[in-house]
Amino acid sequence: MEITKIPDKILAKKLEIVNPSKVKNGEFNSLFLDMKKAMKENQGVGLAANQIGKDLAVFVIDERVAKESEISEVYINPEITEYSKDDDEMEEGCLSIPEFYIPIKRSKKIKIKFINESGEKIKLKVRGFAARVLQHETDHLNGLTIKNRSDEK
Numbered sequence: 001m002e003i004t005k006i007p008d009k010i011l012a013k014k015l016e017i018v019n020p021s022k023v024k025n026g027e028f029n030s031l032f033l034d035m036k037k038a039m040k041e042n043q044g045v046g047l048a049a050n051q052i053g054k055d056l057a058v059f060v061i062d063e064r065v066a067k068e069s070e071i072s073e074v075y076i077n078p079e080i081t082e083y084s085k086d087d088d089e090m091e092e093g094c095l096s097i098p099e100f101y102i103p104i105k106r107s108k109k110i111k112i113k114f115i116n117e118s119g120e121k122i123k124l125k126v127r128g129f130a131a132r133v134l135q136h137e138t139d140h141l142n143g144l145t146i147k148n149r150s151d152e153k
Contacts, residue, residue: 001038003051003095006145010050011096013143015057018076024119028058032074032117035060044095046133048140051096059137061130069130072122078114078138081123083107092136094146102150106135 004010022028031054039047039060048059057077066073084107092104109127112134116122126134139145 001034001041001052003038003042004053005096005098006147008053008096010053010055011140011143011145013050013055015048015050015141015143016055017057018115020076020115020119023076023115023117028056028076029117031056031058032060036063036073039095042095046137047095048137050140057141059141061133061137065130065133069126069128071124071126071130072114072116074117075112075134075137076115076117078112078134078141080110080112080135080138082111084109090132092132092146094136096140097145097147100146102146104136104146104149106132110134112138 035047038052045062045065046059049056059075060073063073086108087105088108089103089105091101093101108131110131111125113123
């Protein structure tokens with residue numbers, strides 16, 4: 001599966017909200033599997049739907065990152081509801097911007113609400129590296145990349 005690269009317009013748009021009933025009836029199960037596979041094949045720790053050309057507010061994260069933090073691998077219609085004032089800076093890369101790495105400041109802790117791959121509404125508190133990954137992928141769903149973040153400096 002081909003990864004969408006900048007300057008593709010889909011990477012700069014806010015993505016469409018997914019109908020939860022379609023998630024519950026399994027319409028997106030093959031998409032979730034395809035996204036996880038594409039993320040692994042490209043050595044990513046997260047992958048948003050627009051990175052494979054889909055206009056859907058969905059992202060997946062690496063299985064190990066999810067297990068270590070005891071969080072979901074699939075995020076549908078996610079919304080970060082709280083950011084800690086305490087932040088740190090770490091170099092980030094992006095599958096959609098090959099060979100580009102830049103230090104990005106992000107909150108150390110967040111609260112996020114989303115629908116999981118079974119269609120259930122979930123609210124979580126997430127910290128550390130997992131929180132960084134969720135913030136990066138949520139940015140994608142809002143049409144932002146680390147290039148946008150680097151422009152803020």
